[in-house]
Amino acid sequence: MIPLAELRDHPERFREGARRKREEAPVDEILEVDAGARRLRSEVEAAQAERRRASAASRGAPSPEQRERLNSLRARIQEGEARLAELEARLQELLLYVPNPPHESVPDGDDERSNVTVRTWGEPPRFGFEPLPHHELGDRLGIFDFERAAKISGARFAVLRGEGARLQRALISWMLDVATREHGYTEVLPPYLVRPECMVGTANLPDKEGMAYQLRDDDLYLVPTAEVPVTNLYREEILDAARLPICHVAYTACFRREAGAAGKDTRGYVRLHQFDKVEMVRFVVPESSLDELETLTGHAEHLLRRLGLHHRVLLMCSGDMGFAQWKKYDVEVWAPGMRRWLEVSSCSAFGDFQARRANIRYRPAPGERPRFLHTLNGSGLAVPRVLDAILEARQREDGSVDVPEPLRPYMGGLERITP
RNA sequence: GGAGCGAUCGCCUAGCUGGUCGAGGGCGCCGCACUGGAAAUGCGGUAUACGGGGUCAACUCGUAUCGAGGGUUCGAAUCCCUCUCGCUCCGCCA
Structure with a gap:
């Protein structure tokens, strides 16, 4: 607002x-x-x-x-x-329908072609053979079961089996641990169903009507991202300045109708109606807002560095950034099997746009009048696509996949997933 | 699903036989006094939104706001109706 x-x-x-x-x-x-x-x-x-x-x-x-x-x-x-x-x-x-004007540092442009690559980390991995896309690897490893997923839930749903399911769980746990132990976030585990006013608070409504699943018999929405429940944690509150910044990390499943994405990413474990994501949310004083965006983006990148995955950071141009964002970076990981970049994190600063909608304020000093604080959030990270990148980047010619070092403790010491 | 209770200023709470209530008290917070400094104590101050005036700052005036909406009334925090939310108990369930 x-x-x-x-x-x-x-x-x-x-x-x-x-x-x-x-x-x-x-x-x-x-x-x-x-x-x-x-x-x-x-x-x-x-x-x-x-x-x-x-x-x-x-x-x-x-x-x-x-x-x-x-x-x-x-x-x-x-x-x-x-x-x-x-x-x-x-x-x-x-x-509610006036978009948040972009910050002046945001480049002008119509669509993703005008996004600016601000930095790239690592190199694409080299193989002595033709690397396979993750869905083919997954088939051979027996860790994906899209047919049965479709049988029970339809297209754009996935079933993970065995070491695949375990790898996903390992990623979630590891990312939460890095966020809480190294990056100073407090973990929260929020509800997956939220009231409409929460969706309005984060600006997922009314503008993006149709993106989220809505319950038929109750006035509740299935969360499209943890951003919604976590940002709304402090709605209608006045927080003490001494408490800021408040940094939360949350794992949730995310539910999206993907109504406008017909025919896009229909193959593989890339675009799903339900997916796992770890999300970072920061409540900050206005003065530090844009510095906080750099910090937040850095946290997302750090995870990919630790996994040794080639990635890049894009500054979104004005036409590609969305209704509520003030400034936004996307972090993309290289998937060598598919030979394409996958968006695994979207880090946004909202200014006071969400805080106004959700009425989240802080008192700068005792006795002073309350002001709207600033909110930020970013994925850390979207799990399925990271899993894709791991499979593709760490595959061997025999179809086995090396488990990245940091995840091994979460996999009972397992070093390799084999067919 | 059934029964009951509740929603007032940052927090807690009084008011609920209708006007003098934007609203008292406590806590918290701010200022002053006292003190070598502090605690304790005393005094004063301390809501938000919108609109008008203003050296567009301090400030000042007006209006609204006691969960939300509607009604009764010359006049409603106070009476009536509807709704929402929260809590407690019973039932049910993991």
């Missing part, structure tokens, strides 16, 4: 922000509704002030004439209030 007062004073900033993001923003309609609401509000307030005075003056025993006048005042006030409530509801609704 963007501040109305700022939009009123500088509408061009938000028009420009939306233009850069290649999105629509109902700026003119907001200005119009706002102007009307303001006019009406002063009228209603004047009438209320009059009623208040008159009612107090005639306290206890209003004369018939006074009574009549007050009754007509009440009618006017009620009518005005009703119309005002409509206008304000409309205004609030419209404000």
